[in-house]
Amino acid sequence: MSGAAAAARKGVGTHFIHGLLLVGFGALLFYVTRTVPEMHGGLWTITAIGFLLLAGTLLSELLAPLKLPHLTGYLLAGIASGPYVLRLVDEQTVKSLSPVNTLALSLIALAGGAELDLAAMRKSARSLGWAMLVQCVLVLVVITGVFLAARPIIPFARTLTIGPLIGVALLWGALAVTRSPSATLGILSQTRAVGPLATYTLSFVMASDVVVVTLVAAVLGCVRPLIDPAASFALDSFVTLGHELFGSVALGTTLGLVIAAYLRLVNRQMLVVLLVLGFGFSTVLDYLQFDALLTFMVAGFIVRNMSKQGHKFVQYIEQTGTVVYVVFFATAGADLDIPLLRALWPVALLMAGSRAVITWAGSRLAGRIANDPPVLRQWGWTGLVSQAGLAIGLAVLVAREFPAFGTAFRALAIATIAVNEMIGPVLFKLALDRNGETKRTESPSFASMRPPPMEG
Amino acid sequence: MNAILLLMGLLVLSYLGSFLVGGRTVRGAGLPSGVEYVALGFVLGPQALDLVGGDMLASFEPVVQVALGWLAFSVGLDFGFAGDKRVRVGSLVLATFGALLTGAAVAAAVWFTLRRLHLGLATKEQILLAGGLGAACSETTRHAVRWVVERYDARGPLADRLNEIAHADDLLPLLAIAVLFAFEPTRHVAVKMPLRDWPAITVGLGLLLGAGAALLVRSDLRLEDTWAVLFGVALIAIGATARLSLSTLTAAFFVGLAVSVLSRHGRELRAMVAPTERPVLLPALLLAGAHLDFQASPKLAWIAAAAIGARLVAKIVLGWVLALTSKPARKAGGLVGLSLMSSGALAMSIGLVFALRFPGAVGDTVLVVAALSATVGEFVGPVRLRRALEDAGEIERTAATTPAAPRATA
Numbered sequence: 111m112s113g114a115a116a117a118a119r120k121g122v123g124t125h126f127i128h129g130l131l132l133v134g135f136g137a138l139l140f141y142v143t144r145t146v147p148e149m150h151g152g153l154w155t156i157t158a159i160g161f162l163l164l165a166g167t168l169l170s171e172l173l174a175p176l177k178l179p180h181l182t183g184y185l186l187a188g189i190a191s192g193p194y195v196l197r198l199v200d201e202q203t204v205k206s207l208s209p210v211n212t213l214a215l216s217l218i219a220l221a222g223g224a225e226l227d228l229a230a231m232r233k234s235a236r237s238l239g240w241a242m243l244v245q246c247v248l249v250l251v252v253i254t255g256v257f258l259a260a261r262p263i264i265p266f267a268r269t270l271t272i273g274p275l276i277g278v279a280l281l282w283g284a285l286a287v288t289r290s291p292s293a294t295l296g297i298l299s300q301t302r303a304v305g306p307l308a309t310y311t312l313s314f315v316m317a318s319d320v321v322v323v324t325l326v327a328a329v330l331g332c333v334r335p336l337i338d339p340a341a342s343f344a345l346d347s348f349v350t351l352g353h354e355l356f357g358s359v360a361l362g363t364t365l366g367l368v369i370a371a372y373l374r375l376v377n378r379q380m381l382v383v384l385l386v387l388g389f390g391f392s393t394v395l396d397y398l399q400f401d402a403l404l405t406f407m408v409a410g411f412i413v414r415n416m417s418k419q420g421h422k423f424v425q426y427i428e429q430t431g432t433v434v435y436v437v438f439f440a441t442a443g444a445d446l447d448i449p450l451l452r453a454l455w456p457v458a459l460l461m462a463g464s465r466a467v468i469t470w471a472g473s474r475l476a477g478r479i480a481n482d483p484p485v486l487r488q489w490g491w492t493g494l495v496s497q498a499g500l501a502i503g504l505a506v507l508v509a510r511e512f513p514a515f516g517t518a519f520r521a522l523a524i525a526t527i528a529v530n531e532m533i534g535p536v537l538f539k540l541a542l543d544r545n546g547e548t549k550r551t552e553s554p555s556f557a558s559m560r561p562p563p564m565e566g
Numbered sequence: 567m568n569a570i571l572l573l574m575g576l577l578v579l580s581y582l583g584s585f586l587v588g589g590r591t592v593r594g595a596g597l598p599s600g601v602e603y604v605a606l607g608f609v610l611g612p613q614a615l616d617l618v619g620g621d622m623l624a625s626f627e628p629v630v631q632v633a634l635g636w637l638a639f640s641v642g643l644d645f646g647f648a649g650d651k652r653v654r655v656g657s658l659v660l661a662t663f664g665a666l667l668t669g670a671a672v673a674a675a676v677w678f679t680l681r682r683l684h685l686g687l688a689t690k691e692q693i694l695l696a697g698g699l700g701a702a703c704s705e706t707t708r709h710a711v712r713w714v715v716e717r718y719d720a721r722g723p724l725a726d727r728l729n730e731i732a733h734a735d736d737l738l739p740l741l742a743i744a745v746l747f748a749f750e751p752t753r754h755v756a757v758k759m760p761l762r763d764w765p766a767i768t769v770g771l772g773l774l775l776g777a778g779a780a781l782l783v784r785s786d787l788r789l790e791d792t793w794a795v796l797f798g799v800a801l802i803a804i805g806a807t808a809r810l811s812l813s814t815l816t817a818a819f820f821v822g823l824a825v826s827v828l829s830r831h832g833r834e835l836r837a838m839v840a841p842t843e844r845p846v847l848l849p850a851l852l853l854a855g856a857h858l859d860f861q862a863s864p865k866l867a868w869i870a871a872a873a874i875g876a877r878l879v880a881k882i883v884l885g886w887v888l889a890l891t892s893k894p895a896r897k898a899g900g901l902v903g904l905s906l907m908s909s910g911a912l913a914m915s916i917g918l919v920f921a922l923r924f925p926g927a928v929g930d931t932v933l934v935v936a937a938l939s940a941t942v943g944e945f946v947g948p949v950r951l952r953r954a955l956e957d958a959g960e961i962e963r964t965a966a967t968t969p970a971a972p973r974a975t976a
Contacts, residue, residue, distance in 0.1 A: 128782065143809075152627065154809065157801050157809075165798075167794040
């Protein structure tokens with residue numbers, strides 16, 4: 111049953127009560143934060159997690175009749191609670207929620223890898239290959255062109271001379287190539303969609319992570335001499351990249367085999383194991399300077415394809431992941447810089463709109479070349495619009511590498527990503543609904559209770 | 567040791583804890599009070615090996631507060647139930663009377679000891695210390711009776727009665743700490759109100775949030791959403807009360823109680839939450855152990871002796887009252903009340919929240935004495951309980967020397 115059907119079943123009365131309770135919980139926190147304004151620190155961070163979890167869950171239920179994805183509800187709950195609207199969660203608290211994001215990203219990557227079926231990927235290799243090539247090249251080139259054309263309305267670009275301008279435009283193009291594994295997984299986790307569109311989007315988005323990392327390293331290496339005449343083209347970054355990629359794949363493979371062995375031999379307390387992986391293993395990867403997303407994705411892929419434990423593993427992650435996704439996306443909502451978005455929305459909208467159009471065009475072109483089924487040709491682009499953490503990470507990297515314009519670049523990037531983050535999931539959910547891929551049974555209700563995660 | 571290593575250690579402990587409740591009963595695995603984890607924490611803590619330093623303990627304070635709050639929520643959810651069965655009214659009355667008697671006796675004994683010792687504590691601090699110890703020493707751990715009953719395969723009315731009492735004596739100590747927390751001025755709170763209102767607000771807030779959670783889980787939520795509601799509401803209760811400097815334990819307890827009473831899915835919710843208790847408890851006990859400071863007060867031994875002595879006497883008296891109402895208890899002899907000497911999770915939780923809320927002599931003394939009381943209870947409670955059940959004919963005397971064969975989870 112789809113989310114909308116379940117929502118309809120619940121009735122107006124239930125939604126009204128849920129709405130009232132949400133307002134009540136919000137009012138309580140509003141009162142408490144105004145009565146005792148000083149408190150910061152860990153405990154309030156944990157309280158913020160609780161409120162974001164509850165508000166995200168309730169708001170997503172309330173929005174379900176509008177056929178909006180849960181993820182949109184989580185984001186809206188975060189925006190409403192965040193530092194720019196109700197200030198139930200302040201900026202410092204949002205920053206201190208980063209460990210939750212680390213945990214969420216590890217679960218997202220594990221789940222993403224574990225959803226990738228080697229046999230299915232082999233079948234659609236031609237389609238994926240063409241889509242990857244066309245999307246990367248077309249988006250990079252066209253969005254670079256759009257940035258150059260839009261120079262007069264981009265404040266920080268107006269002052270740049272032609273060489274640095276091309277360099278910055280290329281960086282913007284590379285940023286536009288990034289997709290959002292978290293949004294894709296979030297939607298698929300909610301809808302439990304099955305079908306060609308779901309499989310294609312997931313495979314594309316997860317595989318694009320590797321491509322994007324490589325592409326960004328290449329673009330950074332190339333544009334540096336353009337932006338900074340004193341710098342020269344260096345291959346050092348590729349050595350680092352090679353170390354990062356191969357190391358991540360090797361460690362991910364080992365981790366995947368260990369998880370598979372654990373599932374086979376012990377198969378208990380996966381919640382705690384996932385927490386250890388999310389917090390502890392992420393720290394190790396950070397120390398080794400490996401790509402956490404890639405490592406966990408490879409680990410999930412190995413569990414799925416090199417053992418018989420894949421489905422079990424996905425089930426465990428779904429059980430624990432849902433709660434983490436709510437907090438992750440609600441935090442992302444709370445982190446959205448609303449004043450910045452208000453200031454930059456015309457440029458951000460232009461950039462996001464042109465990216466969506468070119469992604470659509472690329473999807474049509476690649477679909478025609480690869481002779482894809484109509485569903486992919488028509489709707490394949492919808493899952494590629496979302497952007498989130500990966501793109502923000504890249505914007506932060508650019509800001510650090512190029513301090514002269516980096517801050518302004520990052521601000522515009524964040525505003526554009528915000529637009530994509532809001533629109534992308536809605537488009538993807540709509541496409542999945544339209545193609546009947548969300549008709550699979552919904553996740554179990556409370557009445558048909560399974561053993562709790564801690565037991566598992 | 568850095569924070570990530572400590573976190574990993576706690577997660578490993580949590581992992582082990584979950585195994586203790588996962589497959590078989592608690593029987594044979596660890597002590598009922600979990601005091602061995604307190605001892606481990608003490609050894610690792612700043613007063614012994616200093617592997618877990620004071621700064622790190624401070625950085626883990628929020629985690630501790632949440633863990634303790636979640637335990638209190640779990641206790642509230644389970645309050646008045648022994649396993650699947652509702653506790654009888656008689657047991658509830660006896661349990662409440664027992665908690666009141668023990669708490670009052672301990673508080674009075676500590677109060678008079680403090681007056682004689684002339685420690686230089688202000689009257690308010692003396693009230694907090696005596697009251698805190700009364701609250702921490704009044705309960706009997708819920709695991710104690712189950713531990714013996716399952717270890718020796720006991721069956722009978724006395725075992726049932728004692729088990730029910732152990733499951734229904736948590737209300738008063740938690741109310742007491744709500745009152746005691748109101749004594750300390752809430753420095754940051756802009757709203758000023760009379761002392762008597764703060765405990766009422768603590769309880770009211772817990773009940774209101776619990777009622778909200780019960781309304782939410784009433785509808786046909788997905789299982790993940792049910793977890794989100796329970797976690798969310800519990801964390802809001804803990805955070806809001808902590809921010810207002812109220813008792814997080816009391817509020818969380820009443821959230822659990824309201825959910826249990828008002829939700830039509832109470833049984834399923836208890837089944838959901840119960841397995842999380844042990845994995846949360848063990849790390850909390852470890853951190854409580856690391857907070858122990860035996861230099862808390864120069865006359866600590868006297869205070870501890872007064873508290874534990876009063877507790878022993880009060881439990882003996884409770885046993886006599888029990889014997890008046892129950893024939894099997896009469897058969898078990900005059901010291902049957904000592905069967906209820908084991909204290910554990912709740913006592914340590916109260917001790918730890920006192921240590922965090924009133925750092926210094928008051929809080930640290932409450933925590934240390936709670937740990938000592940749990941240790942003494944561990945030596946007295948299970949032994950006396952086994953003897954009482956033997957005398958009542960609810961354990962075969964031959965079986966008493968050898969633990970029964972493993973049995974499936976209750």
